[in-house]
Amino acid sequence: MGASLKDVAHLAGVSVKTVSNVVNNHPHVTPATRERVRRAIDELGYRPNLTARHLRKGRTGIIALAVPELGNPYFAELAGAVIDTAARHDYTVLLDHTAGRREKEVLVTQGFRTHVIDGLILSPIELETSDLLGRRPDDGPLVLLGEREYEAPYDQIAIDNVAAARTAVRHLTGLGRRRIAFIGARRETARRPAHLRLRGWREELLAAGLPCDESLVAATDGYGRWDGAAAMNALLDRGARPDAVFAYNDLMALGAIRALVERGVRVPQEVSVVGFDDIEEGRFGAVSLTTVAPDKQAIARLAVERVVARLTGTSGLRPERIQPGYTLVTRESTAPHTV
Amino acid sequence: MGASLKDVAHLAGVSVKTVSNVVNNHPHVTPATRERVRRAIDELGYRPNLTARHLRKGRTGIIALAVPELGNPYFAELAGAVIDTAARHDYTVLLDHTAGRREKEVLVTQGFRTHVIDGLILSPIELETSDLLGRRPDDGPLVLLGEREYEAPYDQIAIDNVAAARTAVRHLTGLGRRRIAFIGARRETARRPAHLRLRGWREELLAAGLPCDESLVAATDGYGRWDGAAAMNALLDRGARPDAVFAYNDLMALGAIRALVERGVRVPQEVSVVGFDDIEEGRFGAVSLTTVAPDKQAIARLAVERVVARLTGTSGLRPERIQPGYTLVTRESTAPHTV
């Protein structure tokens, strides 16, 4: 164990509280005593015990960030941004992953590490609105990220997924594509309106006067490269002949491209591909990836600021849905060409 | 604030300690009282305040993992494994990144979040042995990962980088390659023996009786895809004509491949490429990547177990260098072909 306030006080010949005052830069300490205390602190190598401080203050300065999967670069990049933003507000980030499993997500929202974390930023996958209703207020502020929308009194930060998806699809229709597949519908939820990116796909096709061919929707189990490749192969195996693919995220788009290339289908000549997330990896494939780029920095900033704002008093805040910006980044996977 | 032991004790009509005994499953509590206390706990929704418990016990159950960059999938994947392993030992992981900057690395080793974390797993880049000598024992156990070796009394877990690099180079020479470039030497340290993968490259070339052409070593500033591409371009621009590339890590290898392809150089026909790390992304490029695959699960497991072992008493442990296994995974980027 290191030295405590008491040890320092003893050595400096002052009271414990005076040392505390020096440490925290409180007023009413003579420069002389202050100096004496400082010397004692240096000599003993005293450093405050944050656990004790937190117990006393009721705050820990730690916020948790729970994402489905760190292996997905989108979340890794987002996590990095959150950590940096939090540091700027003097908060530390405790990172956890849920594997996108509902039970783990529920666990995390309900007093995960009680009293150790001050607040939680969660990017859910399977979580349902009903899971949120039982949550208690003293578990601290909760901010939700991601594609889903919830009818629960919590801050939600997400780009306008429907509009973003429509932008992506519109880009494809603008290239003359007519049979646009959607890859990445979660099997169970494919038909639900909660699936915002899929809804955007439908809406935009209808708006463009194109048939909304549900056989071009490929369900997947997960959200990774393998799932994208598998879904692409499944589509082709069952005879679908899309001339474009809009994937739920970049990883699946990359998997799909790999599957296409392996079967000798040329990208973008025969099939254009658009992803979602703008992960760095998408710029470096043999065919760089056109994608919807959510403003990750803004998402991280807003999420952290929201948690911090709720922690620092101003309790008058109403839960809000905040929509950061996004852009469509066009690259080789949808490069125009002469057919 | 939630309910405390005191509140529960009051409601159940017993002492605080008895409630504590129930919560911790201590003996000497009648089933009857136990039941009464449980009911009170449920009614009030009591959950232990871990901060207080930690203060009392002197442990927090949190270990920190500091990696250079979460955006590098290798570290993201490693972090995921560490989190899971730690959870199995009832530890939570606090994740931080150092951007590979020495000052941040030093900061992290020296009482980062004092008393909040029980131990630290660090993957350093720029850290020097001298930085470690001033560290105090009461900052808790420290385990070092990564390519570097330190003459300091701490556990170090890393694969045999020299041997692994030699394996990679031998694979290339076995394919008949003779002008094998190395991409990713840190500019300042390129000449130092500390650069283990580069040393492996030299040793294997000499062993194979090949010239060790230093003009085929490309220095970089960072460790990302852009750095790999830039280094590759720099090599080619200055007239080097390698027939193979061994990159410090997969990201740089992927960047290099992209640069080669953009210049019309065919991979693997004209230039074979080997990376290091075995990130999932390497399997999905247009040209899948041959790479050295460190056993990430073993690294994570060993690191966590080492920290936990030191925390749970057995102080007789001497610092050790542990070398987990690795394998060479051959894929398309070094596929044999007829020239």
Next chain:
DNA sequence: GCTCAGTTGTACATCGTTATACGACCATCG
């Protein structure tokens, strides 16, 4: 009925910090 041992539960101190309340000191002023 009394001691003794074993069980069940309580009171109090403690971890290291900060907040509250108050005492000691100084100079100033009437």
Next chain:
DNA sequence: CGATGGTCGTATAACGATGTACAACTGAGC
């Protein structure tokens, strides 16, 4: 010279949990 008010510092009580020491109760054995 005594009252006033500011400065500087101290003593003590929290925060919520756990460990120690001990008290109260039970039943068995004589």
